[in-house]
Amino acid sequence: MQTQHTTPAPETPETFTKSLLSFVSRWGLELSVVIPVGGAYLLLARKVGYWPAAWLVIGVVVLLLLIPQVREVLRIVLRLSHWMRRFDTALSMQSGILEQRRPKVVGAKKVPSGTRLTLSLRSGTAISDVASIAPYIAVHFKVRNVRVKPDPQDASLVDLTLCTKDPFGSGPVALPEHEAGTRLAWGTIRAGIDEDGSEVRLSLLERSSLSGGEPGSGKSGYLHVNIAELGLDPTVTFYLFDPKGVELAPWRRCASKFVTSDMKAANKQLAEIEDEMHLRYETLQSLGLRKLQEGGPFGLMAVVIDELPYYVANSDKEASKEFATRLRDIIARGRASGIIVITAAQKPSVDTIPSAIRDLISLRLAFRCSTREASDTILGSGWATKGFSASEIAIGDRGVGLLLGKDDIPILLRAYLMNDEAIEKRVSEMCRRRTADTREGLPNLNGTWEDA
Ligand SMILES: Nc1ncnc2c1ncn2[C@@H]1O[C@H](COP(=O)(O)OP(=O)(O)O)[C@@H](O)[C@H]1O
């Protein structure tokens, strides 16, 4: 039997040019460092001789490498170049549009779940093309999976995460200890980690938040984290509503008011908050301010309500109507006066939470739900059909939810968890800061807060 041998195509000027261009495009970043250094060496060598020039160039390179910023830039460039080549090889295995119109890797960085590449798509291609080859890319790089996320600002940019680890797989993630002097309320507070394992921070300023999900999904746990984070600022005052009376009870010591299941007391409390809101606006008016700012005459007020339907859909219809009207007013008008409303509800459907309240809440967190419809009642209708449904969160994944309000699309979040000991520790810290604050007689809105 005759064996057939394929003879390699003869090297023509065209194939040579093509190979050269491909070499330059694969090693362009390295060449942009090597060519200037080589050029400088040759110029120097003409003037001072080969060996002295070599020592001079080596000396300058070593000196440059001693500068941390230079090393960092070099590391970024080399990593990017390395991934550009690897990704190019991965795409050359494909036969679709992306093989001809290859996206360019414009960023590569390590994230806790693996490596995140930022791709710049070429005209004629779309994110759906990248999503369709994600499973093949995962096989090529031998990783767990590949996640594709669009850039909310620029449709031509896509983040492609090659996940080698599941950051959610290792169970609960404790809220890290606060750094000395941190007062987060006016900046961003820590909420949890995202799918890449990176910390998710949120601003609650001038916003209200609603978390929902089935019983035991992590709603109250998330309220604890919110209180703990805002509470680091001693000027934040807390008004806690907890129909069970046990869930938020640990924070009672440092809260201004704590309301349980008494509807009359709950309405009285909301009326007081409304009065305070009016007073605040009068003060702001007299100071010629349009809204409360850091360093202003008063601190933020956090109104935290667990099991919201208990108050707004109570069997005492009159009382719950009053509660809903007052709460709507506080959410709608209170923002500029520094009032933040943080709520949790099992199933915030229209029959339990009036849409007049729900629609005003911009931060939504959907923990595990049993149906796509239930997930949509938290995030807003239509998200489940776009592929974001909290019903797809596994039953055992407590504290994992879809967060809407940080980016344009929901992101998967594992909320931080605080155990009883961590809560107790934070309560003591909050009380200490609040006592010190009063003792020094300062609103203490400027400067850093000194830890003991
Ligand atoms: N972020 C979290 N990470 C891991 N486990 C959590 C988290 N939040 C809550 N859990 C677990 O789930 C249990 C129920 O949480 P909880 O917040 O009380 O649920 P819900 O208020 O939704 O009924 C908690 O006792 C805790 O063990």
Ligand SMILES: [Mg+2]
């Ligand atoms: Mg609860």
